[in-house]
Amino acid sequence: MMGSPDPSTSEFVRRLVHERSAIVIDASKDYLVQSRLAPVARDAGLGGVDGLVEHLRRQPASPLRDVVVDAMTTNETSFFRDAAQWEALATHVLPELIERRRAQRTLTLWSAACSSGQEPYSIAMLMADRFPRVVAEWNVRIVASDLSAEMLGRAAAGRYSQLEVNRGLPAPYLVRYFRQVSGQWEVRDEVRQLVEFRALNLVEPWPGLPPVDVLCMRNVLIYFDAMTKRRVLSRVHDVLRPDGHLMLGTAESTLYSDERFRRVEFGRATTYQRRTA
Numbered sequence: 001m002m003g004s005p006d007p008s009t010s011e012f013v014r015r016l017v018h019e020r021s022a023i024v025i026d027a028s029k030d031y032l033v034q035s036r037l038a039p040v041a042r043d044a045g046l047g048g049v050d051g052l053v054e055h056l057r058r059q060p061a062s063p064l065r066d067v068v069v070d071a072m073t074t075n076e077t078s079f080f081r082d083a084a085q086w087e088a089l090a091t092h093v094l095p096e097l098i099e100r101r102r103a104q105r106t107l108t109l110w111s112a113a114c115s116s117g118q119e120p121y122s123i124a125m126l127m128a129d130r131f132p133r134v135v136a137e138w139n140v141r142i143v144a145s146d147l148s149a150e151m152l153g154r155a156a157a158g159r160y161s162q163l164e165v166n167r168g169l170p171a172p173y174l175v176r177y178f179r180q181v182s183g184q185w186e187v188r189d190e191v192r193q194l195v196e197f198r199a200l201n202l203v204e205p206w207p208g209l210p211p212v213d214v215l216c217m218r219n220v221l222i223y224f225d226a227m228t229k230r231r232v233l234s235r236v237h238d239v240l241r242p243d244g245h246l247m248l249g250t251a252e253s254t255l256y257s258d259e260r261f262r263r264v265e266f267g268r269a270t271t272y273q274r275r276t277a
């Protein structure tokens, strides 16, 4: 059986994760500190989680700091997660935006906590399948960002297990947009080159982002405290085009009665638009 870390160890980890990522880990989840960090401590030869934290106290700039934050974040994702939202994107949101952008021929989509890449590749496949002429002839940018270097590495590699492609990916998309490489499924270049990956911490500055038409910020704000959520949503308000759409995770939809955004309903799916121009 795994032992519990010293209470001051858990407190240190909770504070470090909050400082770096704004993620709030409840004290009742101390068991996660043990289960997620024991392998990190073992790999680093630091004899247990207390030893790992002792190392970080002595060497605050240690590269293990980011490894610890990474290990404590939840990266759960899947292709076309929450089908109703994708249906709304394909049949309402994107056709309408494309109509409105005919003059500029520019479209920017941002997956703002992309984890291992299933979300931005879902966007790219959807665009390639449903709007091939827009993809071929317009300036379409699909930006994918995350805090975690490890997740970004996985996302950029674009390789998925059978289990991962079984979750949510329609069979015709698997056939058309993936190829098999050493027992894994690799996203084909035509899709991969549509996505630009970058490291971006949502609670730090967001440099160099063009105005955004569709912003997927799904299943990340739930981990932040109320004040951080509000601050991040202010910046969303700044980067989102006046007629652009923000998509949150379905569990988050009812959480946000933020007066700066209005809810737009498409059947079972909800998006958010700025109230003011």
Ligand SMILES: C[S@@+](CC[C@H](N)C(=O)[O-])C[C@H]1O[C@@H](n2cnc3c(N)ncnc32)[C@H](O)[C@@H]1O
Pocket: 020, 021, 022, 023, 073, 074, 075, 076, 077, 078, 081, 112, 113, 114, 115, 116, 119, 145, 146, 147, 148, 151, 200, 201, 202, 203, 217, 218, 219, 220, 249
């Ligand atoms: C549960 S996953 C969500 C993935 C995808 N958006 C989805 O809905 O399927 C949450 C992601 O948020 C990232 N994350 C956590 N805190 C972050 C922060 N402060 N800035 C950017 N990304 C963050 C994590 O690394 C993780 O990959």
